[in-house]
Amino acid sequence: MTAPLDAPGKAAEAEPEAVVAGVSGKAIQGRSLGQIAWLRLKRDKVALAGAGVVVFLILVAVFAPLIVGWFGHPPNEFHQEMIDPSTMTPKGGSGISGEFLFGVEPLNGRDLFSRVVYGARISLLIAFLATVLSVVIGTVMGVMAGYFGGWVDTVISRLMDVFLAFPLLVFAIALVGVLGQFEQELGVKGDTLRIMLLIFVIGFFNWPYIGRIIRGQTLSLREREFVDAARSLGARGPYILFREILPNLIAPILVYATLLIPTNVLFEAALSFLGVGIQAPTATWGGMLAQAVKFYTVPHFMFFPGMAIFITVLAFNLFGDGLRDALDPKSSR
């Protein structure tokens, strides 16, 4: 899947320490951990391809209005002229043409291309922010559990067990359903309310996955020599926590955050597919698939949103796997 680290490369990185100072030859180059990781990542073509697609998707999401302005039609604009009134399906099967790049939806002839592009916005926005929420809660809880140990660890670990034992999807749809009814009380409504709810629900239920990893890492970091050294030099708790332990947690946080994003993309798509996510007419990939089920004779309708989800999730997975291999070559998952 990812290119294995070749032995010569590893040896070269070890060189600066091994070579006796003053020996002539190639200049000794000091490399930071970040540089080493970057060198490894650069060699991993698959991960780079994933990263490229990720960047492309982010650009699409950010510039959705521009892209749609150039190549499509407003996402909620009806094009009844594209629909065959007797079958309610697009004329000519899909309606794919230079004007409608991905064809049109059955029934009302909305531009599928524009809707898939706008779907990227919702999907990535929710996935990113939910991941940030999970990472923040997960890191704080994980570091506390791992660093303080004792009863703090017991309480947080049990809490994580409880969360992992929850029937996540049933619970999420229930929660979104219950909270979604309190528009007036919460003071926001429509898409904004739904987006906030989804970010909260998805982010809130996924933190134990990050929390467990961070706890484990903190536990092992706490016993490392450099922490002992700092402590013997008189460093106190906060210093050790923020200057010694946290910087070493950035790599795993980055890796697992990247791997959590695709999970969250799938989660959001699932909720929208079930009809508890973002509501129509706002375009979401999951919502489009739910509609496409009813029009299975028009395969392009399910193909484009389905492939959009697939490509997004795959790209993040490839990039995340590569990032993990680059930052933590010991892990062999």
Add this chain to the structure above:
Amino acid sequence: MVTYIIRRLIGALLMLVIVSMVTFSIFFVVPRMAGATSEDFANRYLGKAATAEMAAVAAEKLGFNDPVPVQYGRWIKGVFAGAEYDTGASVEQCPAPCFGYSFVKRQPVWPELIDRIPVTLSLAIGASVIWLLGGVATGVLSALKRGSFFDRAAMSVALAGVSLPIFFTGIVSLVVFSYGMGITAPGGAYTPFEENPAEWAYNLLLPWITLAFLYAASYARLTRAGMLETMGEDYIRTARAKGLPESTVITKHGLRAALTPIVTIFGLDLGLLLGGAVLTETTFSLKGIGDYAVQAIMTNDLPKIMGVTMVAALFVVMASLIVDLLYAVVDPRVRLG
């Protein structure tokens, strides 16, 4: 061993209490924090036609004005002793185990759930057999032939598999195999196993395979990683040095250790599925517990949502309890440690 079982049972019980409390809070405390009144709750039991006075009476009679712990206690009591719902307009009976009473459909939640358990059970068990066999076998073969064409192909398929949502693969396979080629059932039908096993399997075949593919993909990745790690251990070298046949080394020494984490994950996954394979059931129009949950949300039926969430949590906790107990039988370190 006995102490371990007792300790684990108490743990599971505690877990259930916490999960039920959190579930209850979500339905009865969170809306209040958002500003809902007792009358709002009562209204949802009475339906839209209720007047303000009717709502006030019902809120009092149904106990929505009581402190939350009292309400929680009453709900739990209903599970064991049954309950009676008096709205002022009518009195509804809900025999034990009462997991709530749906005022929308005018019937208790539990009997409806019971009816749906066989569907979800058949789906989950059939699929899990396929994915366990398929996923673990693929993972082991991939690890043993690391870097081979088979390994690369299998891992590419597995990566694609974990990146595909089931509602997409489900619909596509329905379109191709059921509507197109007509070799599998079109979904929506369920025949009880005891009535006609062949038809039971025919109707569930496509959901099984689609669901299993998703899990097999992640199990193959996990097994491969686990096998690669174990096969590099010193004790494997020792086993080989003793002159054991390679097949024994792989199965008895390698696979056994590599499977331990898989068993844990399997327990959780199966529990989650039994609590409602929501997406699969929706995609294939199967009337299981997951579909029930979705219907409850769609009709805004609070007692139903609450009941099904509790039952789903029950399944997860039970499944992880069973796995832990099995573990203790297999691995002595667990019960001693």
